Amino acid sequence: MAVPGKKATKQFTLSTTSICSEEDLKVYCQPCDRDGPRLPAHGYCTNCSEHLCETCFTFHRRHTLSRHHTLQDKTSMPQTMSPANPGQLDSFTKPCPKHNIEMIKFYCHDHSALICSVCVTLEHSATSCKVNYIPDISGETINSKEYQNILKAIIDLTERSDTTLKDKKKCFAESNKSLKDVLTDIKKFRTRINRRIDELERQVVEAAKVIQNDNSKNLTEIETVYGDLSKSLKSFSDDIKHFNTSKKANDLFIELKHAEQMIKHYDQSVAKLSESEVKTYTFQPNKAISSLFDKEKSIGILKGTALNLHTKSRQYSHKEKICIKTSRDNKSCLIAGMTFLAPDLLIITDYENIAIKIIDLSEKSVLVRQCLRLDNWNLTSSSKHEPSFQLRQNYLPLPGSKPWDVTLVSQNEIAVTLPLRQTIQFVSVSRKSLTKKHNLKVDGNCFGINCHKDRMVVSFSRPGKIQILLIDGTVLLTIRGENIFKNPLYITSNDNCIYVSDSEMKTVTKLNWHGEVKGKHVCTETPLGLSMTEDSSVFVCYSTNMIIEEILGDCTKGRVVVKDTRRSNALYWSTETCTLYTSTRSYKENDTEDNNYIHILKFL
Missing domain, CATH: 3.30.160.60 (Classic Zinc Finger)
Structure with a gap:
């Protein structure tokens, strides 16, 4: 057998006479030629464009992948090897x-x-x-459409990559510039701390100097008193001695009596001076300042804010729409929530028709529809006369409650909020089925829901609040307050933050996973559906204004990306395809037809 990648030897020591040298064969079996001795051709496959020996010819007729190929026998096959044929499979x-x-x-x-x-x-x-x-x-x-689309996608991706690189360069330049300012601020802060410490030090030093001056003053006064006393006592002593020596009894008597009175007076003065308090001092550091520097590990922290630099605003290149109304829908659709199960499967909740629907986006033009009716969630057969639509749909009625929002929990499971029942319903999903699983009872009218990793964020209306829960229902955190939420209806999240739209307060609020408010965008209209982008900005649609806005990640400002669209209730942004999916909403009796469509906006 020939070694792959090397030319087979010209002669073979084999017994069969059907094996010839490659010089003798002008038409030979190409599959055998790649792995062994060259054998004469017995036929030809027009599909594979190959000559075949008798064994390969027979096998070709029987093999599953080639049994429908067109074969020519030895008499009708090409008698020469086409330049395009030899080694075709070697490609x-x-x-x-x-x-x-x-x-x-x-x-x-x-x-x-x-x-x-x-x-x-x-x-x-x-x-x-x-x-x-x-x-x-x-x-x-x-030169196919796929070829052209792939080339266009490559060009688009290249342009987006170049744009992203430019944006990131600007971001890093801005980041480095901010860090220069940070270093300046650190020095300013340290200078301010030093200045305050110096001021506090001067106060203590001045207090110590005041005491020193008082001590000196008091000592001087005491020395003066003791000096005068000593002089007076010595004068009395000298006079008494003189009168006693000179035998002047009268003078001595008077002086003794006078001295006696003076001794009593001086004795009181000495006693008073001896009782005066003199203190020694030690320095006792301020405990608050001392413990502050003992406990604190840093003079401050570096707080980062996401940059959202765009060289140009998002623009959509074209749009289309898909009808999502079925023959089983008694009312005009109201799509309240949507999420993706796979790149080509969009899951929506139809609030008015009390249903969950799965739309196969890749088969919009294929007339396939599969309907499942679940009475009390038990499977029954579907109608054989169900009309076809331009999409494949699976349909799951939810008896007794209107579904609002939906989120993907895992690759084959979703969670749906049922506000009227104060319940989160978990549903198993696949391309062909929707099956009820367990449900989770919550303590309020739950509307918005978003699952990120092992945590769910759920919004509740009147009273407004947000809860962060584990999948099993364990409440990790509750965020409430009339100054924060009143009627929060939609939520979106990623690793770093949570966005909440409140229709009553007309705000889009940014939180971290600890429940701290990190930003708030005040809307001029009533915000509803939310969907986050790859750079942590967020799309928001409005119930009263026919626009879709993109709010920057720091909530400082927003820009309109879609104008003159129908009022929207829910939307979903696909980062992979740069596509925005939106629902439409109208309450006018003569203007509800467009509610039955999902609009698809493809962005550049």
Whole structure:
């Protein structure tokens, strides 16, 4: 057998006379030529554009993937090897990711997968999948619409990448500029602290100097008193001694009596001076200041605010709409919530018709509809005479309550708010079914809901509040207050923040996951549906104004991205496809037809 990638030897030591040297054969079996000795051609496959030996010819008739190919026998086959034919399959150079020694040669339409022959045998058999041999269908791609769309998508993505790079450069430049200001602010703050500490130090030093001056003054006064006393006592002593020596009895008598009175007076003065208090001092630091520096680990923190620099405003290139009304809908639709299950599956809640619907966006033009009726959530057969629509729809009535908002909990599970029942209903979903699971009773009329990782954020109306819950219903945090929320109807979130629209306060409020308000955008109209973008800005639609606005992540300002649209109730932004999906809403009896459509806006 020939080694792949090397030319087979010209002579083979085999017993059969049907094997010839490559010099003798002008038309030979191409599959065998790649892996072994060159064998004479017995026929030709027009689909594969290959000559086949007798064994390959027979196998070609029987194999699932090639049994419908057009074969020519030895008499009708081409008698020369076309320059395009030799080594055609050698153009397969992409190895299979699962089977590295095999090349990708087939395409499975059901799984949108490029596969090898081993994959076909093990995972994509003809009984379960629609599989095509790539050469059979690849010719259709030359200058095809798919080719043009992919090129356009590449150009669009390249432009968006260039724009994003420019924006990020501006962001980093702005960030570095802000950090220069931060360093200046740190020095200013430290200077202010030093100045205050110096001021407090001067106060204590001045107090100590005042005491020192008082001590000096008091000591001087005491020394003066003691000096005068000492002089007076010495004078009395001298006089008494003199009168006693000179035997002047009268003078001595008078002086003794006088001295006696003076001794009593001086004795009181000495006693008074001895009782006067003199203190020693120690420095006792301010406990508040001392403990502050002991406990604090930083002089301050660096607080970041997301930048939202755009070289140009978002603009949509085209729009289309999809009808979502079914024959089972008794009323005009009112789409209150929407989310994505997969890139081509949009889940919506129809408030007026009390239903959940799944729309297959990839098959808008395919007349396929599958309806499931669930009476008390038990499966019953659907009508065989159900008319077709330009989309595939699955339909799940929710008896007894109108569904408002919906969020994706996992790849095959959603959660729907039922405000009138004060319940969150969990539903299992797939491309062909909707099945009720457990429900979660909550303590209020729950409207907006958004699940992020293992946490749900739910809004409640009158009284207005927000709750952060685990999937099992454990309440982690409740945020309430008339100055914050009154009638919050929609919520969206990501790793860093939560946005809430309040129709009564006419605000879009930004919170962190600790419940702290980080920003608030005051709207001129009544805000409803929300959907966050990749850069933490948020789209918002209004019930009374025919616009869709994009509010920057810091809530400082908003800009109109869609004008003159129908009033909208719910929307969803797909970052992957740069597409905005919106519902429409009208209460006028003669103007409700457009409520039955989802509008799709493709942005540049």
